[in-house]
Amino acid sequence: MATESKRDLVLGTAGHIDHGKSTLVQALTGTDPDRLSEEKQRGITIELGFAQLELPDGSAMGVVDVPGHERFVRQMIAGSTGIDVALLCIAADDGIMPQTEEHLAVLQLLAVPTCVVALTKCDLVDEEWALFMEDEVRTRLAGTPYAQAAIVPVSARTGQGLDKLREAIQVAARGTAGRAEQEAMRLPVDRSFTIKGAGTVVTGTLWSGIAHVGDEVEVLPSGLRPRIRGIQVHGQAVEQASSGHRTALNLNAVTTDDVRPGSFICTPDAVTPTDHFDADITYLGLPDQDKPLETGCRVHVAHGTTECIGRVLLMDGVKNISRGQTTAAQIRTESDLPVVYGDRFVIRSYSPVHVIGGGVVLRAHPKRTTTVTQADRTLLDALRSGNGAKAVQAAFDAAEFPATPADIAHATGLSLEQTADELEALAERGTAEMLPGAAGASNRFTTKRMLQKLSGAIENALLRFHSANPAATGMSKEALRQACMPRCAPDAFDAVLARACAEGKAVADGGMISHPQAGAGARKLEEDNAEKLAELLAAAGPKPPTVADLLKQADLAPKQGYKALGLLEKQGRAVKASEEFYFDATALGALEQAVRAALANGPASAADLKDAMGLSRKHAIPVLEHFDDTGVTRRVGDARELAS
Numbered sequence: 001m002a003t004e005s006k007r008d009l010v011l012g013t014a015g016h017i018d019h020g021k022s023t024l025v026q027a028l029t030g031t032d033p034d035r036l037s038e039e040k041q042r043g044i045t046i047e048l049g050f051a052q053l054e055l056p057d058g059s060a061m062g063v064v065d066v067p068g069h070e071r072f073v074r075q076m077i078a079g080s081t082g083i084d085v086a087l088l089c090i091a092a093d094d095g096i097m098p099q100t101e102e103h104l105a106v107l108q109l110l111a112v113p114t115c116v117v118a119l120t121k122c123d124l125v126d127e128e129w130a131l132f133m134e135d136e137v138r139t140r141l142a143g144t145p146y147a148q149a150a151i152v153p154v155s156a157r158t159g160q161g162l163d164k165l166r167e168a169i170q171v172a173a174r175g176t177a178g179r180a181e182q183e184a185m186r187l188p189v190d191r192s193f194t195i196k197g198a199g200t201v202v203t204g205t206l207w208s209g210i211a212h213v214g215d216e217v218e219v220l221p222s223g224l225r226p227r228i229r230g231i232q233v234h235g236q237a238v239e240q241a242s243s244g245h246r247t248a249l250n251l252n253a254v255t256t257d258d259v260r261p262g263s264f265i266c267t268p269d270a271v272t273p274t275d276h277f278d279a280d281i282t283y284l285g286l287p288d289q290d291k292p293l294e295t296g297c298r299v300h301v302a303h304g305t306t307e308c309i310g311r312v313l314l315m316d317g318v319k320n321i322s323r324g325q326t327t328a329a330q331i332r333t334e335s336d337l338p339v340v341y342g343d344r345f346v347i348r349s350y351s352p353v354h355v356i357g358g359g360v361v362l363r364a365h366p367k368r369t370t371t372v373t374q375a376d377r378t379l380l381d382a383l384r385s386g387n388g389a390k391a392v393q394a395a396f397d398a399a400e401f402p403a404t405p406a407d408i409a410h411a412t413g414l415s416l417e418q419t420a421d422e423l424e425a426l427a428e429r430g431t432a433e434m435l436p437g438a439a440g441a442s443n444r445f446t447t448k449r450m451l452q453k454l455s456g457a458i459e460n461a462l463l464r465f466h467s468a469n470p471a472a473t474g475m476s477k478e479a480l481r482q483a484c485m486p487r488c489a490p491d492a493f494d495a496v497l498a499r500a501c502a503e504g505k506a507v508a509d510g511g512m513i514s515h516p517q518a519g520a521g522a523r524k525l526e527e528d529n530a531e532k533l534a535e536l537l538a539a540a541g542p543k544p545p546t547v548a549d550l551l552k553q554a555d556l557a558p559k560q561g562y563k564a565l566g567l568l569e570k571q572g573r574a575v576k577a578s579e580e581f582y583f584d585a586t587a588l589g590a591l592e593q594a595v596r597a598a599l600a601n602g603p604a605s606a607a608d609l610k611d612a613m614g615l616s617r618k619h620a621i622p623v624l625e626h627f628d629d630t631g632v633t634r635r636v637g638d639a640r641e642l643a644s
Contacts, residue, residue, distance in 0.1 A: 009173050010205050010246055011053060012064045012083030014107060016097035020120035020156055021089045025065050027156035028166065029053050052234045055170040056163075060234065061085070062246030064190075064205070083205070084244065085172045086115040088146075092133050092153065093124045096140055098287070102355045105284055108145060109358030110344045114172040115146040118165055123155035184270035184415075185209030185217070186338075187247060188304030189263040192256045199229070202259050203248045204305065209267060211249065212240045219254065220264040220338045221273055226251040262306030264338045272410075273336035278328065278366045279345070280384065281312065281359035285323035286349060292320040293357070295370075300348040301333055302358075308335040312347065316372040328362070328380060330370050339364050341383065341413020364413050379412070388414050392422035393431075401454070401488045402435050402444035402495050435495040444495045454496045457484040459505040459515065466518035473520035474512035529556055529564035534573050537584040542591055543619055546580050578622040591615075591623055592632055596642065603639035 013021040026032050031051035051063040064083060086107045090100055107115060117137055122130050134151050141147050150168035154161035186207040195201050211217075215228050230250035233241050241247040249265060264271065283293040295314035300307050310333035314321065321327050331345075339345070339361045346358040362383045372380070375398035382390035395411040396403065405420035412419065423445045426432035433451050435444040446454075461484035465475050475483075481493045488496070497513070500506040507514050507521030514521020532554045537544055545553065551561035565582055568574035575588050583591075591613050598604050598612035610620035624640065627633045633640045 009084040009176060009244060010062045010064060011085050011087055011169060011173075012112070013087045013089060014103035015089035016091070016094070016099040016103075019089045019091040019094065019097070019100070020118075021087075022065050023156040024087075024089060024118055024120055024154065025051055025063055027159070027162060029063060053166075053169070055173070056166055057170060059170075059173070061169070061173060062205070062234065064246070083112055084114070084176045085169060086112045086146075087169065088115055088117045088149075089120050090117060090133075090137055091121045092119050092130050093121050095133055095136060101287070104140075104144070104146075105355050106346055106358075109282065109284075109346050109355075111360070113145075113176050115149045116165070116168045116172050117141075117146075117149050117151040119151055119153045121155065122153040122160060123158050184267040185211050185215075185265070186267075186271065186340075187211065187249070187265040188306075189259060189265060190261055190305045192259050192261055192263070194256055195250070198250055200251050200254050200256055200259060201248055202251065202263070202265065203246070204265070206241055206243050206245045206247045207304075208243045210240055210242045211247065211265075216268055217249075217251070218266050218268040218270075219251075219259050220266060220271065221336055222258055222263070224254055224258055225268060226253045262304070264304060266338065271338045271340060272365065273338045274364055275334070275336050276330055276332045276366070276368055277337075277339050277361050278315070278330050278363040278380065279359040279361050280326055281329045281331075281347065281357055282326045283321050283323060283357040284355065286354055286356060290323065292322050294320045295329075298350040299356070300350065300353060301331060301337070302346040302348065303337050303339055303343065306337070307348075308333050308337065309350070310334060310347075313370050315370045317370075326359075328372070329359070330366065330368075332368075361413070363411070365410055383412065388412075388418055389422050389425075392419055393426070396423065396426065396432065396445065397447075399446070399450075401485070401492045402446040402451070403492075404437075404442040404444050406442060408445075435499060438491070438494060441491055444492060451496070451499060454485065454488075455500040455503060455505050458497060458500045460484070462506060462513065462515035462521070463518070466515055474507075474509065474514035476511060477508075477513055480513050525560075526563055526567055529554070529560055530567040530571075530573075532556070533561070533564050533582075534568055534584075537568075537574055537582060538586070541584065541587045542613065542615060544581055544583055544587075547582060550582070575626070577626040581619065581622050583623070588623070588626075592627065595624075595627060595633065599633065599640065599642045603636050603641040605639050609640060 013025060015021050029051040053061045053063050055061065088104065090096060119130065119134060119137065130153050134153065137151055141149060150172065152161050152165045152168050154165050186209060187204045188207065189202045189204050191203045193201055211228060211231060213228055213231055216225055217228060218225050228249050229252050231238050231241050232248040233245045251259065285291070293312065295312065295318065297312055299310055299312055301310040310331050313330045313332060315328040315330060318327055341361055341364060343361040344358065345361065347356055348354060349356045362380055375394065379391060379394035379398060382394045391412045391414060392408055395408045399407065405416055405423055408423060409416045409419040423432060427434045427445060432445045433448050435446065437443050458480065461480060465483070477497065481488060481490065485493060497506060501508055504516055507516050507524050509520050509524040512520055514524070516525045533550065536550060536553055544550065551558060554561065556564065565574060569576060573585050575583050575585050577583050594613045595609055598609055606620070606624060609624060610617060613620060613623065615623065624633065628635060631643050634643045
């Protein structure tokens with residue numbers, strides 16, 4: 001068994017019915033692409049309903065053949081999903097037909113990067129007519145992304161031009177940029193069937209990411225989570241498949257009723273389906289009609305391999321657009337679609353059904369509105385330009401509350417990894433302020449200005465509460481959130497509250513929040529400050545710092561510091577010896593014992609008592625004067641004696 005599969009490109013056919021697409025694919029590959037019933041009978045080890053094209057340089061392409069009949073344009077759109085090179089088949093004896101035009105429009109709308117034109121059935125026309133038809137096709141392609149496409153006259157019946165066509169496809173493939181690798185795996189299902197002894201098998205073109213045998217995947221829209229039992233690429237069993245591969249996945253624990261054509265197979269939780277998204281749309285119009293596209297019109301929305309009914313709501317007050325115009329719109333669908341930023345989609349008129357336009361997804365999860373604010377406009381412009389850094393900056397600036405990388409990734413459609421990197425870069429430049437998340441929670445980012453505003457809102461809400469409820473000890477965290485920022489998510493509020501507490505604008509005591517100057521908050525803050533001072537005094541022992549130095553060490557303002565020292569005095573843990581010095585009560589008690597011992601046999605001088613206490617004059621004099629004031633000693637001339 002192969003252990004891996006190289007990335008390859010996918011070739012998709014396009015063109016009018018009976019213009020020789022399937023016959024040409026069989027001539028190029030040796031494989032009849034139209035044999036689904038046979039495939040079901042023979043099992044997963046044969047070809048998977050698509051062909052493999054060997055190119056002259058030895059490389060291979062997966063080939064998706066699509067129907068050309070007007071009734072199957074939906075299937076054509078599904079088949080064109082994820083292709084890299086289009087093979088546009090135009091019969092030399094018939095020329096450009098209605099479905100040729102429609103398929104060409106689909107290719108452009110889905111941004112298929114390159115195209116090769118096969119001028120089929122050239123054995124049925126003379127050389128002059130073939131040259132005329134080639135000129136007609138070249139004229140039609142002028143002004144499209146495929147203006148320089150190779151046009152190769154071929155005949156599947158005689159073999160004429162097949163080698164030249166293979167060479168032209170190879171050149172087109174070489175000029176096609178590979179898909180950008182994304183973390184999440186996404187595969188739109190175009191076929192689903194059951195293999196006896198194996199179970200449910202789905203096929204599709206892997207849009208992004210890597211699929212591994214054993215991976216848990218999510219089926220959208222059902223939300224079921226089977227595992228991948230096996231993978232095949234071009235009929236070969238492999239351990240993994242990467243973006244660009246035509247892939248078959250054997251899934252456990254699901255049936256074909258659970259996974260149908262139109263379903264998406266994704267990395268779990270990587271994609272959140274939505275029934276509305278913002279996009280840039282291009283209106284192509286209906287054939288032979290100049291009718292504009294009106295805002296609010298019903299359409300068929302084709303995305304990936306599925307299609308549903310929706311409405312096009314033009315944004316920013318635009319009422320309608322004319323043929324050839326591109327504008328921003330919000331697409332609202334009757335069914336959820338697993339769209340992400342950058343996805344292409346096609347819109348078809350409601351009735352009669354015809355391709356009329358399409359576009360690219362800009363925001364997969366916007367607000368349900370067509371009003372465009374300046375912040376919206378900045379973000380949309382950044383997304384249009386493909387500038388990830390600007391998009392993150394715009395979404396960050398527009399965030400009402402501190403946001404996680406996941407929040408910004410959700411708003412922009414960018415990957416979580418890229419978003420996190422950009423936010424950290426903003427924090428390093430000082431543009432953003434990072435708030436550490438609680439245990440297991442993500443960090444949040446906001447601006448310094450926004451943080452000041454939100455911290456101020458918390459402080460003001462607490463002051464109003466205490467004013468209205470003077471006897472209350474505080475309010476619950478949830479009540480506070482509802483009072484000052486009810487639209488803020490609880491975990492985001494927690495981050496802001498933590499910062500407000502650190503800044504001294506709020507105090508958390510158990511489950512209650514108070515202002516530091518009122519209620520339980522004031523008391524809790526005072527107790528915390530007192531404890532801080534008590535620890536410093538205890539550590540200093542008989543030689544405490546001055547009050548000024550003590551408060552500086554504790555990082556306390558004089559008002560806060562003196563209130564805390566007063567509390568320590570009330571608790572009997574500290575003693576004010578002078579205006580300049582407070583002593584730890586235990587340490588001062590030890591000094592008193594030393595003085596009593598020195599005076600037990602009669603009076604002693606201040607110098608003798610200083611030595612007995614082991615202090616310098618700086619501390620000894622305030623202590624002795626305190627003992628005089630409290631009746632421990634009394635002065636006798638220049639000496640002191642015990643007062644009792």
